Amino acid sequence: VFLSWGVVVIELVGGGALGPLLTSEWDGNVYVVRGTRRAVLVDAGAGIAPFAPPPDVDAVLVTHLHLDHAGGAAALARRGLEVLAHPWTAAGLREGDEERAGLTRSRELYPAGARLEPCPAAGEVTDGETIDLGGCILTAIETPGHADGHLSFLLVEADGRRSLVAGDLVFPGGRIVLQDLPDCRPDALEASLRRVLRLRPAGLYAGHGEPQHEGASADIEDAVAAFEAGGVPPRLEK
Numbered sequence: 001v002f003l004s005w006g007v008v009v010i011e012l013v014g015g016g017a018l019g020p021l022l023t024s025e026w027d028g029n030v031y032v033v034r035g036t037r038r039a040v041l042v043d044a045g046a047g048i049a050p051f052a053p054p055p056d057v058d059a060v061l062v063t064h065l066h067l068d069h070a071g072g073a074a075a076l077a078r079r080g081l082e083v084l085a086h087p088w089t090a091a092g093l094r095e096g097d098e099e100r101a102g103l104t105r106s107r108e109l110y111p112a113g114a115r116l117e118p119c120p121a122a123g124e125v126t127d128g129e130t131i132d133l134g135g136c137i138l139t140a141i142e143t144p145g146h147a148d149g150h151l152s153f154l155l156v157e158a159d160g161r162r163s164l165v166a167g168d169l170v171f172p173g174g175r176i177v178l179q180d181l182p183d184c185r186p187d188a189l190e191a192s193l194r195r196v197l198r199l200r201p202a203g204l205y206a207g208h209g210e211p212q213h214e215g216a217s218a219d220i221e222d223a224v225a226a227f228e229a230g231g232v233p234p235r236l237e238k
């Protein structure tokens with residue numbers, strides 16, 4: 001973990017089978033981002049085995065609608081957290097839209113009966129919006145490709161350190177995840193990678209696997225280079 005003004009700014013607090021098993025095996029990574037004034041979660045887990053968020057957290061930013069990231073939103077809303085996502089994702093959350101979430105085509109990944117519980121209170125955060133946590137700022141970056149309505153978040157700390165809280169856009173080693181879903185768009189993924197590369201992040205806090213504190217831009221460059229060479233970057237191993 002990194003310290004800035006004596007506080008841990010970003011910390012992995014949840015996650016499943018593809019990384020440190022902190023909560024249920026079906027959960028994507030859940031981070032807490034903590035400033036001097038407030039703290040938020042990034043992603044909500046699958047909601048199959050809901051977890052208790054840190055007590056100082058007042059909101060959850062959902063990167064995209066896939067169940068392992070969004071399924072826990074309704075349970076967190078019941079605990080009083082504000083739920084925020086890209087408008088397309090927020091609409092899917094309000095409806096519990098399992099088609100839009102890709103769940104109807106990926107049920108084999110989850111236990112029988114797993115569902116995207118509707119979260120009627122889901123609100124919206126749009127590209128370029130900033131959330132000032134006190135001493136660190138999150139900026140929403142629209143990054144489609146892995147899924148429509150996908151947001152990544154640029155984290156800029158008081159000392160200028162820049163990180164990408166990436167959802168499922170890109171993983172350490174420049175790895176990606178492409179799924180057989182109608183809103184998985186490799187061309188958009190390449191454009192999104194170019195966009196976040198211009199932000200020059202050092203840390204990469206992805207939706208699965210271990211947090212990476214340095215070297216993010218070099219890894220994202222590798223992924224872009226793989227597309228430029230006419231191929232695709234290596235896949236995240238499941």
Ligand SMILES: [Zn+2]
Pocket residue numbers: 064066146147168
């Ligand atoms: Zn995903």
